Amino acid sequence: xxxxxxxxxxxxxxxxxxxxxxxxxxxxxxxxxxxxxxxxxxxxxxxxxxxxxxxxxxxxxxxxxxxxxxxxxxxxxxxxxxxxxxxxxxxxxxxxxxxxxxxxxxxxxxxxxxxxxxxxxxxxxxxxxxxxxxxxxxxxxxxxxxxxxxxxxxxxxxxxxxxxxxxxxxxxxxxxxxxxxxxxxxxxxxxxxxxxxxxxxxxxxxxxxxxxxxxxxxxxxxxxxxxxxxxxxxxxxxxxxxxxxxxxxxxxxxxxxxxxxxxxxxxxxxxxxxxxxxxxxxxxxxxxxxxxxxxxxxxxxxxxxxxxxxxxxxxxxxxxxxxxxxxxxxxxxxxxxxxxxxxxxxxxxxxxxxxxxxxxxxxxxxxxxxxxxxxxxxxxxxxxxxxxxxxxxxxxxxxxxxxxxxxxxxxxxxxxxxxxxxxxxxxxxxxxxxxxxxxxxxxxxxxxxxxxxxxxxxxxxxxxxxxxxxxxxxxxxxxxxxxxxxxxxxxxxxxxxxxxxxxxxxxxxxxxxxxxxxxxxxxxxxxxxxxxxxxxxxxxxxxxxxxxxxxxxxxxxxxxxxxxxxxxxxxxxxxxxxxxxxxxxxxxxxxxxxxxxxxxxxxxxxxxxxxxxxxxxxxxxxxxxxxxx
Numbered sequence: 001x002x003x004x005x006x007x008x009x010x011x012x013x014x015x016x017x018x019x020x021x022x023x024x025x026x027x028x029x030x031x032x033x034x035x036x037x038x039x040x041x042x043x044x045x046x047x048x049x050x051x052x053x054x055x056x057x058x059x060x061x062x063x064x065x066x067x068x069x070x071x072x073x074x075x076x077x078x079x080x081x082x083x084x085x086x087x088x089x090x091x092x093x094x095x096x097x098x099x100x101x102x103x104x105x106x107x108x109x110x111x112x113x114x115x116x117x118x119x120x121x122x123x124x125x126x127x128x129x130x131x132x133x134x135x136x137x138x139x140x141x142x143x144x145x146x147x148x149x150x151x152x153x154x155x156x157x158x159x160x161x162x163x164x165x166x167x168x169x170x171x172x173x174x175x176x177x178x179x180x181x182x183x184x185x186x187x188x189x190x191x192x193x194x195x196x197x198x199x200x201x202x203x204x205x206x207x208x209x210x211x212x213x214x215x216x217x218x219x220x221x222x223x224x225x226x227x228x229x230x231x232x233x234x235x236x237x238x239x240x241x242x243x244x245x246x247x248x249x250x251x252x253x254x255x256x257x258x259x260x261x262x263x264x265x266x267x268x269x270x271x272x273x274x275x276x277x278x279x280x281x282x283x284x285x286x287x288x289x290x291x292x293x294x295x296x297x298x299x300x301x302x303x304x305x306x307x308x309x310x311x312x313x314x315x316x317x318x319x320x321x322x323x324x325x326x327x328x329x330x331x332x333x334x335x336x337x338x339x340x341x342x343x344x345x346x347x348x349x350x351x352x353x354x355x356x357x358x359x360x361x362x363x364x365x366x367x368x369x370x371x372x373x374x375x376x377x378x379x380x381x382x383x384x385x386x387x388x389x390x391x392x393x394x395x396x397x398x399x400x401x402x403x404x405x406x407x408x409x410x411x412x413x414x415x416x417x418x419x420x421x422x423x424x425x426x427x428x429x430x431x432x433x434x435x436x437x438x439x440x441x442x443x444x445x446x447x448x449x450x451x452x453x454x455x456x457x458x459x460x461x462x463x464x465x466x467x468x469x470x471x472x473x474x475x476x477x478x479x480x481x482x483x484x485x486x487x488x489x490x491x492x493x494x495x496x497x498x499x500x501x502x503x504x505x506x507x508x509x510x511x512x513x514x515x516x517x518x519x520x521x522x523x524x525x526x527x528x529x530x531x532x533x534x535x536x537x538x539x540x541x542x543x544x545x546x547x548x549x550x551x552x553x554x555x556x557x558x559x560x561x562x563x564x565x566x567x568x569x570x571x572x573x574x575x576x577x578x579x580x581x582x583x584x585x586x587x588x589x590x591x592x593x594x595x596x597x598x599x600x601x602x603x604x605x606x607x608x609x610x611x612x613x614x615x616x617x618x619x620x621x622x623x624x625x626x627x628x629x
Contacts, residue, residue: 123185125156126204129537130239132191132225133211134161134168136507137244139175140530141209146182147294148538151355155182158200162190192224194232203233207537210243212267212529215470216393219250226257235259240540242533263536263543270532271504271525272397273550278502278521279386279462280405281559283592283605285502285521287624288557290607291352292531297608300356301328301348301541307361308347313339313582315349317575320362320611323589325626326350326545333544336555336587336626350545352589352608366575366611373580376564383409387457389446389484390466391416392477394504396429398464403433404552405629415442415455447483449490457488458495465503478510489515555626559592562621569618575611577623586627594620 019026053063129145131138142157149155157179159168168186176184189196191210202208210225222245229241241262245254254264278285290296307315315324316339326335328348334341335350343349353359384406388395391414402412412433414426430439444451446465457463465484467477481503492499502521505511511522536543548554565580565588566572574591581588590607607624 121187122199123156123158123187123201125158125185125201127206128156128158128201128204130200130202130205130208131157131159131211132161132197132200132208132229133213134159134163135211135214136526137211137530137533139172140508140527141211141534142172142184143176144294144531144534145537146176146179146184148534149182150180151357152181156185157182158185158187158205160187160189160191160197160200163188192221192228194228197228197232202229202239203237205239208239208241209533209537210241211533212244212246216245216247216268219245219247219254223250223253223257226254226262230257230259240537242537242543244529244533263540265529265532265536267525267529268394268397270529270550271523272394272401273552274528275394275398275464275502275504275523276401276405276552277550277556278523279402279464279500280384282462282500282502282521283559283603283622284557285523286603286605287559287590287592287607288528290605291557292528292535294534297352297354298535299325299539299542299545300351300353300359301539302351302356302359304343304349304359304361305345307343307349308345310343311339312337312341312343315343316578316582316587317365317368317611318361319351319353319359320366321608322351322353322359323578323587323608324349324351325587325589328541331541333541333548335545335548336585336628339582339585348541350541354608362611367573368579369572369576370579372566372570372572372576373583374563374565374567376584381407383407383411384461385410385459386412387455387460387463388412388414388466389416389452389457389463390468390480391425392466392469395466396425396432398466399429399433399437399439401552403437406436408436410437412437412439413442413455413460414439415444415446415451417443417445447480447487449487452487452491458491458497458499461500463488463499463501465501467504467506470506477506481505482510482513482515486515549626552629555628557589558586558625558627558629559622560625561619562591562617562623563619565623566617569616571614571616573611574609574613574615577617578611581623581625581627584627586625588623588625590624592622592624593618594622 019030048060050063053060131141131145138159138161142159145157149157159172161168165186165188168188169184172184172186185200187199189199191197208229210222210229213219213221222243226241226243233239241258242265243254243258243262244265244267245251246267248266248269251264251266255262258264274285274288278288291298304315304318307318310318312324312327318324326333326349327337327341327343328334328350329344329346333350349359351359386402388398395414399412402410426439426441430437433439442455444454446452465481465488467479467481470477485501485503488499488501498517500521501516502523503514503516505514505522505524506526508524508527511524514520514522532546536546549556562568562577565577574588577591578588590605590609592606593604605624
């Protein structure tokens with residue numbers, strides 16, 4: 001087919017486009033031609049229509065030249081040719097000078113604004129919090145710090161990450177929302193570079209939080225960040241440093257790099273502990289969530305000199321709106337010390353309260369009804385049957401934690417695909433569990449209904465659902481867990497039996513999608529670690545406190561039948577329950593009412609209720625205590 005002839009307009013546009021590619025001089029020429037094409041005809045019309053214009057042609061042309069020169073700032077002088085040429089030359093020099101000056105000012109301002117947008121400027125703050133890195137915990141950490149600073153007049157949180165500043169600000173604005181009195185500052189740079197660290201002024205900060213990486217092999221970056229931090233600040237920095245790693249092989253190195261005052265959390269270890277504790281005590285994860293969230297009641301350390309010389313047991317009922325759970329003496333935390341421990345000068349009380357300024361001594365002691373207090377019946381531990389659906393790198397730790405709680409004769413059945421759980425890995429976990437827990441591998445897919453029916457999932461004391469590690473398989477880690485939960489929910493409805501399920505998830509946004517009953521147990525590792533880091537950054541004593549709470553040894557949070565403390569179907573104040581718990585060496589901090597679990601936003605759990613609160617205690621209620629196993 002013959003080619004179509006180009007039109008005159010197309011050829012003209014093609015020629016014009018080619019001339020524009022000639023460089024700056026051509027562009028300047030076209031600009032001058034365009035200006036003259038407009039200014040000269042317009043000046044001629046103005047001159048020829050003016051009654052005061054000279055009558056001669058030369059006079060009119062001179063008037064046109066003068067008008068055009070004034071319009072284009074080219075002088076517009078009339079007279080001999082040399083005078084006109086010099087006036088144009090001077091005007092061009094002035095124009096070049098002004099345009100160059102404007103260009104330099106514009107370029108400087110643009111570079112400065114670009115540097116600000118890129119987050120390269122230094123932060124000049126004192127007493128602020130610094131967050132280093134960008135991971136799934138960043139929104140949780142920033143949100144918790146904002147909530148913790150709600151009662152401060154002015155607070156600042158500075159985030160440094162190897163990300164675009166605008167992108168960080170938009171992401172945090174979307175996930176955190178309004179920050180109230182807290183000023184949020186984002187800076188771009190590498191947390192492993194001491195020069196970049198100086199942008200967030202770590203030397204004048206009160207707390208520095210080093211966020212974990214997405215995958216365990218990247219934990220080396222955390223060690224490098226901590227070393228860079230010491231290089232930038234030195235060993236005399238006043239800031240509290242909190243970091244988190246996923247792989248236990250890096251924990252020692254990270255601890256050494258963080259220095260003597262630093263705290264390094266191990267995500268897999270903490271997650272495994274909380275999964276096992278929630279599996280053995282349904283509802284415990286909701287209690288942990290409430291205590292780790294600054295929006296509710298949390299742990300504080302307060303000084304109460306008026307209680308000096310009195311016993312710890314007396315202090316338990318001294319505050320109507322706070323729950324005393326321990327002492328800090330000489331920098332060491334003693335959780336649930338013996339009731340007869342005398343409070344010495346300089347001791348701090350560890351309390352659970354809505355805020356640190358709400359811990360006030362009661363003018364009148366709360367009422368205690370000694371007639372409804374009962375003796376605790378003997379409790380005999382029995383073997384347990386636990387079903388583990390799925391396998392990941394935390395599974396061996398979960399097996400080890402289960403073995404530390406269970407008694408001989410207990411059984412753990414593992415249902416997982418061969419690609420996720422090998423027989424050798426399960427045998428190694430079984431050997432590590434010792435004689436108290438027998439580990440049995442049943443190959444199968446937890447996401448298939450026939451697999452759950454074959455093992456009769458509804459017959460177990462507890463069921464643990466794990467997703468694969470990130471990058472293990474084609475699905476997201478939480479996707480397989482959601483499918484398994486959907487099948488368990490259907491099995492629960494078909495059998496008419498309630499299945500106590502605890503699920504490990506990585507993204508808290510998937511928790512609301514889970515097809516489970518209200519108040520079900522979820523361990524969202526990313527959110528939990530972020531909340532834990534924020535809590536410790538605000539109170540250094542809490543690192544030791546949480547270490548004991550999450551340990552299988554020592555004092556932890558327990559949910560025990562209310563009938564072990566007061567007579568069922570009787571009315572009594574919460575102070576009465578506190579007194580009953582005190583007599584057996586425990587600290588009562590709240591209660592759980594399963595009857596209200598599906599109708600209340602708190603799932604029937606009340607932490608730190610007013611001690612004068614009177615309620616009818618039933619045989620289904622549970623008391624939340626801090627006590628030994």
